Amino acid sequence: MEVKLVVGMEIHVQLACNTKMFCGCRLGYGDAPNSNVCPVCLGLPGSLPVINKQAFEHSVRTALALNLNIAEFTKWDRKGYYYPDLPKNYQISQYDLPFSYDGYIDLPLADGTAHRVRINRAHLEEDAGKNQHEGLPHSQIDLNRAGTPLLEIVTEPDLNSPEQCRVLAQELQKIVQFVGASHANMQLGQMRFEPNINLQITMDGKVYKTPIVEVKNLNSFRAVEGAVAYEAWRQLEEFKKDHSFTRENHGKQNRGWDDAKGETIFQREKEESSDYRYFPDPDLVPVKVDAGWLKNIRDNMPEMPLAMKARFVNELGLKEYDASVLTAEAPMARYFDAAVKAGGPAKRLANIITQFGISTASEKSCAIDELGITPQRLAELAKLVEDGTINATASAKLFNIMLTDDAPAAELAEKHSLIQKSDSGEIEKLVDEVLAANAKAVEDVRSGSKKAGAARGFLMGQVMQRSKGQANPKVVSELLAKKLS
Ligand SMILES: [Zn+2]
Structure with missing residues (x-):
């Protein structure tokens, strides 16, 4: 028996916008329930949606980073939705003409190889609000989130191991953060993953395909890897018990993930897309992408994390590990890069950031570039270590002093008797x-x-x-x- 795991992934990303996708309501996490609503996102009759240009720009930037083609013409569709957390009774989405199509991402795997995953499309839509049922005599609805701009990225079924699924999730998070499209904070649900999983089993010259399972709303890398591994195991067990456990005999299924138990749980049989009754939204004009506007975005794309990591290794001589750590987050990667451009020696800068910069930032619950030491001053500090003016121990002390004192690094080293004696x-x-x-x-x-x-x-x-x-x-x-x- 030969078993091949086949996974395609759908990823929802909340875009970092000031306002909602089709109205001017503020996007504020943790605001009082139903305080950010208006006739448009409440679905009141006669209200008219208008698209959010910033959301479209964020999405195009992400699509370009994923090597997707940008459609010249794209339109909006209504997708039937009958739950009260989206009171229009439909979700505005993109059906047959998404704004981007046919891209790919190369995943760096632990064994040093790369695995290419084709990306079918990325399209824009709106998020639903929140229903609350627990501990209440009746259900309550908070519509603050209804209408939040969502980017949905859909891969082809090119993922063949739980590890690949996790790496895809991690790389996508970095990409949307590097292009500035999303904060992609998983605890806040700003990035959610839905793998579609099944097995191709070859036995006695015949190929069997197990029914496809979609695991809903995974919001951690561990959950992505765990849910895929669990499904691979569960589907094989089902098939071993009964060889008629195949796609032909069973419909698609939605399952949830129980993080504590490490198991998937049956939710419901999945609808086919005809059940959603898509049709073009007559209230929204299609988007015609202007070539000059698109070129401007293309010309101003920031460097992507994998390219940056390769440059840190090949041009700056950093170790693989240090380059990975430094490019794990966009603000840190750019902070380090700016300090190098300010004349700081790269390896010393990497040591300062990885040995005590990161831990100091995490103690203070902020990003490293928010600690109050400019890249220029960090470069000064690294130069003092490089030329032997101070030693490594003193550099940690001086770093701490610089957090609260803006004087030049050399002056502070002198003042606090940190100058190294070489006489x-x-x-x-x-x-x-x-x-x-x-x-x-x-x-x-x-x-x-x-x-x-x-x-x-x-x-x-x-x-x-x-x-x-x-x-x-x-x-x-x-x-x-x-x-x-
Ligand atoms: Zn609104």
Whole structure:
């Protein structure tokens, strides 16, 4: 029996706009229920929608990053929807003429290879509001979210492992953040994933396909990988029990994900698209994309995370790992890049950011570029380490001082006595004192005993301590080696 996992993914991204998709209502997470509503998003008769240009621009930028073609002509359709969280009784979406089509993304896998996933399309639509049922004598509806601009990205069924599904989710999150289309905060539901999963089983020269399952509303990378792995297992078990468990005999199914149990749960049989009764929205004019407008967006596309990572490795000489960490988030990648362009040595900058910049930012619950140290000043700090003015220990101290003091880095290093001493005469005096006071350790090193390494480290530490951390460790090490040989 040969089993192939086949997964296509639908991804919903809430766009980072000030207002809703078809009206001027504010998008405010956590605002009082039903405070951001108007006749359009309440679905009142006679109200007319108008499209949000910013949402369209964000979407086109994302589509270009995913190598999609942008349609010259695109229109809006009504999709039947009979739940009270979208009171118009339909959702405005795009059916047969989406604004973008036929793209791809190359996924970087852990074994160093890339896996290409074709992207069928990306289209724009509106989100529904929220129904609340729990703990209430009757259901309540909050329509603040109704009409939120949503970008839906649909891949071809080119994903063949849970890992690939997770990497796709991670790369897409980075891409929408890098182009500025979405904050893509998963806890806030700003990015949701819906894998369509089935198996192709070859047995005795015959191919069987298990029924397709769509797992709804996954909002973490762990859930994406877990749900796909669970379905692959569950569908194979079903098929082993009964070989008529196939697409021909069963309809599509929607299932949910129970994060605590790590299982998918049956929700309902899935509608075919004819059930949605799509038809063109007569209230909205189609969009004709202007070639000059599109060229302007194309010419101003920011560098994408994978390209940036490759540049950090190939041109700046960073290690793969450091380049991955630095390009995990757009603000950090751009902050580092700006500091390099301001003349900072790349490897020192990478050390400063990865060794204490990130942890400081997370302690203060902000992005690294919001800590108050400009890229120019970070470059100054890195240069002081590079030219030996201060050592690595002092650079962490100086970084902390710079958070609250705007004076030039060199001036602060002087003021706080962090300048490294490289004068060998002065350091030699300290080395002599330490050797005289620690005869036992000196003996351990000279006899080449088992303790030699530890004793050498101890002596080094003693000299550094006497210099109050200011001696250049390289000079100390050289002097110790000379005197102990
Ligand atoms: Zn509104």
